[in-house]
Amino acid sequence: MIFIDSSAWFALLDQRDGFHRPAREFQRELERGVHGRLVTTDYVLDETVTYLRQRGPVHSVGEFRTVVTASESVQIVWTTPDRFWAAWETLLGRPDQRWSLTDCLSFVPMKSLGIRLAFGFDSDFRHAGFDLLPGQE
Numbered sequence: 001m002i003f004i005d006s007s008a009w010f011a012l013l014d015q016r017d018g019f020h021r022p023a024r025e026f027q028r029e030l031e032r033g034v035h036g037r038l039v040t041t042d043y044v045l046d047e048t049v050t051y052l053r054q055r056g057p058v059h060s061v062g063e064f065r066t067v068v069t070a071s072e073s074v075q076i077v078w079t080t081p082d083r084f085w086a087a088w089e090t091l092l093g094r095p096d097q098r099w100s101l102t103d104c105l106s107f108v109p110m111k112s113l114g115i116r117l118a119f120g121f122d123s124d125f126r127h128a129g130f131d132l133l134p135g136q137e
Contacts, residue, residue: 002035002133003110004074005120006047006102009040013048013064014055019121026119026134030073035117035133038074041109043102045076077109099124 011023030038045068052060068074077083087104099107103124110118110130118125118132125132 001037001039001075001113001115002030002117002119003106003115003125003130004038004040004044005106005118005122005125006044006051007120007122009044009048009064010051011121013052013060022134023121030119033073035119038071038119039077039109039113039115040068040074041077041102041105042079043105047102077113079105083108097124097127099128103128 007019008023011017011019012027014020017023029035048064049061052064068076083105086108087101090104090107091099091101103122106118106125107128107130109115116131118130119134120132123132
């Protein structure tokens with residue numbers, strides 16, 4: 001399994017994104033099943049939809065929803081009250097980091113599911129002890 005962060009979704013969906021090319025190249029590995037199932041959270045999806053809505057027309061949000069719901073390789077981890085408060089504790093427990101609550105709501109299920117890899121371009125994953133692919137920041 002590999003966690004897919006909003007920074008990866010942005011890069012895949014927006015040709016203007018500076019990481020569009022490496023994201024598309026890495027997507028080829030994912031399509032071959034090299035890293036297994038893609039896992040994301042409802043908060044990452046929210047962050048991605050917000051970005052898409054700010055950057056473009058509403059139909060891009062619908063297209064994104066189709067990509068997520070039509071894919072059998074994407075698993076969504078839904079935020080529960082326990083995960084929410086665990087993420088809050090993660091955030092408060094690391095005052096040396098400037099993590100967002102959404103970042104922490106990614107870290108918590110990654111740890112509980114034993115996911116070590118993140119597809120994205122946000123170095124916060126490395127700072128939290130995860131491996132970040134495709135390896136560019």
